[in-house]
Amino acid sequence: MTKKALRREPLYEQIKTVLIRRIGDGEWLVNDCLPSEWDLAAELGVSQGTVRKALTALVSDGLLYRRQGLGTFVSETPGDWGEGAMLTPGLFNERPDPLVQELIGVSRSHASDEMADALQVRRSAPLVRVRQLWRLGGVVVALDDAYLPAESFEGLDARWIRQAGGGVHAALQQRFGVRARCVGEQVRAVVPPREESLLLGLDPEEPALAVLRLSAGMDGAPVEWRQRYCRSRFWSWTRREKW
Amino acid sequence: MTKKALRREPLYEQIKTVLIRRIGDGEWLVNDCLPSEWDLAAELGVSQGTVRKALTALVSDGLLYRRQGLGTFVSETPGDWGEGAMLTPGLFNERPDPLVQELIGVSRSHASDEMADALQVRRSAPLVRVRQLWRLGGVVVALDDAYLPAESFEGLDARWIRQAGGGVHAALQQRFGVRARCVGEQVRAVVPPREESLLLGLDPEEPALAVLRLSAGMDGAPVEWRQRYCRSRFWSWTRREKW
Known part of the structure; x- marks a missing residue:
């Protein structure tokens, strides 16, 4: 400033x-x-x-x-995972193991028309892309790409995310005073692109959950577009009233 | 009685x-x-x-x-669909069309170990199975199999479900005084079995969302185990803070 x-x-x-x-x-x-x-x-x-x-x-x-x-x-620092827990299927009544987050890297990207529309930025606006893996018992179960408007979050880098304990949302809160919350979510079953399939350890043509999530600050302004692939051959995405 | x-x-x-x-x-x-x-x-x-x-x-x-x-x-009669809406992808900001429910049939089944555990009935206990299709703009987008303990819901048949407007939850409320609500939900990406794939109009090996949902009455007693396949090639399952 x-x-x-x-x-x-x-x-x-x-x-x-x-x-x-x-x-x-x-x-x-x-x-x-x-x-x-x-x-x-x-x-x-x-x-x-x-x-x-x-x-x-x-x-x-x-x-x-x-x-x-x-x-x-x-306040508590919000996590990046969100509401659904990752569980082994068939264990509907079992409390899930904690997921472990691993930062792969932070890079620059540009807003697609869809992202620009959702994030209320101009088309091709510069974005920060944060790629993360999620592990359950050591095994990769999900892969996230979080996209944030670079102009709103100048200086957001791997160091700040690591200092915030590995979470993008924790870093947003700690460094920018923005508390992000999910305002919309889409889930589909897809065969992910080759690179994402390899990172997730999928077999060729193995389907995965594709989760698209839009988060906003407490003032309602959109702050993050997140694309997640969840391996669901051995795991499922679960929500319960209580554990 | x-x-x-x-x-x-x-x-x-x-x-x-x-x-x-x-x-x-x-x-x-x-x-x-x-x-x-x-x-x-x-x-x-x-x-x-x-x-x-x-x-x-x-x-x-x-x-x-x-x-x-x-x-x-x-009170309002609860619907069978649940929280997530079905949307065409890429229209994250668009209000979804209403889904139309179609009863295929009511038959008898038996509780698998997993179902028995979740529904708190004995293994192989008799269940009523209600199969329904969901259409969006005339096209099939989802297929439901609802399983209910036959002993708790004696007499639940296609006629009662049709009279309740096509919904199982509406029939439970109107005929048995049980208001069902979702207490747990699992989502996975799968290639559905052949019969379900055909009913959904999927290509061979086309993945779909598999949603498993457990519902209970207001007293917390489980009443329904529901297995849903959602076609997600052109549609996605969406939750938003507001439309």
């Missing part, structure tokens, strides 16, 4: 940015209580009202939460 | 059964207001307290709902 842009921003927005950075830098961890409005105001040299306005905005963005009489706390 | 069994049942349960039948017979339609507790008590020859107890039970079963100061109303 240039100094000029900073000067134009309302004061509480500048305080928001400072607080997001300090949370991103790990000064306050998940479920940590922030200092009082009074202490923050004194430290940052602004009025208590400005601090309150910044905190209220961060609460409505979902980055902080309040507990009556206790204070303001840092 | 035998007279002996009827005599053993608490009075409010008998009133519940009477009310469920009268709703099932169409005396009160969806969103109709029921007569007052006072009028029902006079008509049925029981106390107002007994009527209130039966109505409260039906409200907690989800078959009726109350509006403060207005009365007790008949």
